[in-house]
Amino acid sequence: MHERFSTDPPIVIRGLVNRFGDIAVHDGLDLTVKQGEILGVVGGSGTGKSVLMRSIIGLQMPDEGEIEVFGKSITDAEPDEVLGVRNRWGVLFQGGALFSTLTVGENVEVPLKQFFPEIDDELRKEIARYKVLLSGLPEEAIAKYPSELSGGMKKRAGLARALALDPELLFLDEPTAGLDPIGAAKFDRQTRELAQVLGLTVFLITHDLDTLYEICDRVAVLADKKVIAVGTIPELMEIGHPWIEEYFNGPRGRGAQAAKVRQDRRAGTS
Numbered sequence: 001m002h003e004r005f006s007t008d009p010p011i012v013i014r015g016l017v018n019r020f021g022d023i024a025v026h027d028g029l030d031l032t033v034k035q036g037e038i039l040g041v042v043g044g045s046g047t048g049k050s051v052l053m054r055s056i057i058g059l060q061m062p063d064e065g066e067i068e069v070f071g072k073s074i075t076d077a078e079p080d081e082v083l084g085v086r087n088r089w090g091v092l093f094q095g096g097a098l099f100s101t102l103t104v105g106e107n108v109e110v111p112l113k114q115f116f117p118e119i120d121d122e123l124r125k126e127i128a129r130y131k132v133l134l135s136g137l138p139e140e141a142i143a144k145y146p147s148e149l150s151g152g153m154k155k156r157a158g159l160a161r162a163l164a165l166d167p168e169l170l171f172l173d174e175p176t177a178g179l180d181p182i183g184a185a186k187f188d189r190q191t192r193e194l195a196q197v198l199g200l201t202v203f204l205i206t207h208d209l210d211t212l213y214e215i216c217d218r219v220a221v222l223a224d225k226k227v228i229a230v231g232t233i234p235e236l237m238e239i240g241h242p243w244i245e246e247y248f249n250g251p252r253g254r255g256a257q258a259a260k261v262r263q264d265r266r267a268g269t270s
């Protein structure tokens with residue numbers, strides 16, 4: 001079977017420890033991300049969600065522990081081996097992290113040039129164009145510079161770049177932060193559609209309760225330097241952890257839950 005169709009978990013983390021000076025951000029963190037799921041990652045500010053993502057993609061070398069992505073160790077691998085898995089994921093960083101001196105199209109071409117230098121210019125431009133359109137941007141956005149884009153368009157451009165290499169795994173760091181509610185709901189819908197159509201596994205850091213209710217199959221909760229629970233929202237609510245209760249049962253959590261129920265009724269699914 002081609003690895004793309006493997007049912008093995010694409011991410012397995014065991015005993016992760018990350019320290020900055022004397023302070024441990026993670027201390028014995030375990031997490032398994034299942035093939036094909038959209039996993040929401042939540043936790044209070046500073047609980048280490050971004051550090052966790054950076055560790056998985058090899059930008060942060062952990063002090064202890066083991067991280068496997070597509071069965072390859074990120075923590076012990078030789079740089080060449082990591083390169084072999086790096087082209088199987090795409091990352092949308094907070095704020096898009098676009099190169100300001102390149103147009104949207106050129107930004108999307110960057111990973112293509114890096115990993116597939118043999119592709120000729122015309123084909124590379126055409127692939128980049130297709131990814132920009134796939135991300136929901138109009139044709140005219142291709143030639144624009146990041147400074148000419150709205151916040152929502154920058155996110156979509158970042159998404160187009162994250163999709164450049166046809167990834168199997170997509171990392172999204174707070175994709176709807178700073179978007180208006182309509183833009184955020186659109187972005188959520190698009191993430192779900194892309195995940196379904198392209199067969200992606202999605203690791204999604206968010207504070208957005210609507211996103212969690214709308215598109216996440218499971219949610220991992222970071223607290224006390226670990227993942228304290230992973231499951232569907234109803235499963236998490238049964239655990240009775242005070243932070244989880246407060247998070248999902250607070251006024252915003254109840255609002256998001258009610259919105260989901262209304263939407264499901266309209267769609268005739270409940």
Ligand SMILES: Nc1ncnc2c1ncn2[C@@H]1O[C@H](COP(=O)(O)OP(=O)(O)OP(=O)(O)O)[C@@H](O)[C@H]1O
Pocket residue numbers: 020025043044045046047048049050051052
């Ligand atoms: N390079 C670094 N050097 C020192 N401390 C760092 C570094 N990167 C992160 N930290 C610290 O690690 C902790 C976790 O940071 P991280 O950005 O992962 O939190 P987060 O859960 O993503 O927060 P937020 O929800 O606010 O984005 C914070 O206390 C942060 O100050």
